Amino acid sequence: xxxxxxxxxxxxxxxxxxxSVCKLLLSMLLGCLVGYQRKRRGQTAGVRTFSLIAMGATxxxxxxxxxxxxxxxxxxxxxxxxxAQVVTGIGFLGAGAIIQMKGSVRGLxxxxxxxxxxxxxxAVGVGMYAISIIATLLILFILAQLERFERHVSLxxxxxxxxxxxxxxxxxxDHYRTILTQFRVSLTKFYVDYDFDGNVTNLNxxxxxxxxxxxxxxxxxxxxxxxxxxxxxxxxVSI
Numbered sequence: 001x002x003x004x005x006x007x008x009x010x011x012x013x014x015x016x017x018x019x020s021v022c023k024l025l026l027s028m029l030l031g032c033l034v035g036y037q038r039k040r041r042g043q044t045a046g047v048r049t050f051s052l053i054a055m056g057a058t059x060x061x062x063x064x065x066x067x068x069x070x071x072x073x074x075x076x077x078x079x080x081x082x083x084a085q086v087v088t089g090i091g092f093l094g095a096g097a098i099i100q101m102k103g104s105v106r107g108l109x110x111x112x113x114x115x116x117x118x119x120x121x122x123a124v125g126v127g128m129y130a131i132s133i134i135a136t137l138l139i140l141f142i143l144a145q146l147e148r149f150e151r152h153v154s155l156x157x158x159x160x161x162x163x164x165x166x167x168x169x170x171x172x173x174d175h176y177r178t179i180l181t182q183f184r185v186s187l188t189k190f191y192v193d194y195d196f197d198g199n200v201t202n203l204n205x206x207x208x209x210x211x212x213x214x215x216x217x218x219x220x221x222x223x224x225x226x227x228x229x230x231x232x233x234x235x236x237v238s239i
């Protein structure tokens with residue numbers, strides 16, 4: 001009988017202390033799981049951040065239910081108002097997780113994870129425990145397993161510029177094209193700067209590079225084509 005009463009208390013539509021505490025603990029646990037995975041990937045937002053986001057969203061949903069429950073008839077007792085502001089507020093946190101460095105954007109996955117964890121916290125707040133746990137497991141699967149799948153099938157390419165300083169006047173780049181093709185690197189454009197007095201050619205190769213390319217092996221092959229003084233890698237923004 002005690003277990004039945006406990007189950008009914010936890011799944012009650014009305015807000016009570018025991019169910020609220022259990023919801024906060026569950027949302028904290030689910031947020032910690034996602035935050036742990038993100039922290040292992042070197043992201044700034046980690047266990048504490050994700051757990052606080054999940055708990056905050058859960059508490060917002062509890063308040064959304066509690067206000068019309070206790071103050072029935074008030075115009076401001078709409079259970080959807082507080083919850084709606086959670087989604088808006090999470091947008092600012094997600095924007096803060098996105099880092100832009102010289103044209104390379106990082107943190108999009110973490111920002112999406114923040115938004116998803118907040119939604120999970122809201123689901124916990126309304127008592128959708130099973131859905132919340134399943135959603136968390138799906139997030140962990142996406143963040144861990146699908147990342148390995150992307151790397152395995154080489155999904156996605158990065159726009160980069162390979163800069164070569166060659167110790168002679170380069171008349172054609174066919175040999176460079178051949179090497180790039182062998183590494184599955186696509187040459188989209190190239191720019192040439194001749195220094196005839198110094199007998200130097202500056203080549204800027206605008207390429208699309210697979211995420212798993214081995215730059216060390218690629219550069220070692222490129223420097224064998226002509227007498228190469230230097231090779232550098234940069235983003236398109238710095239051209």
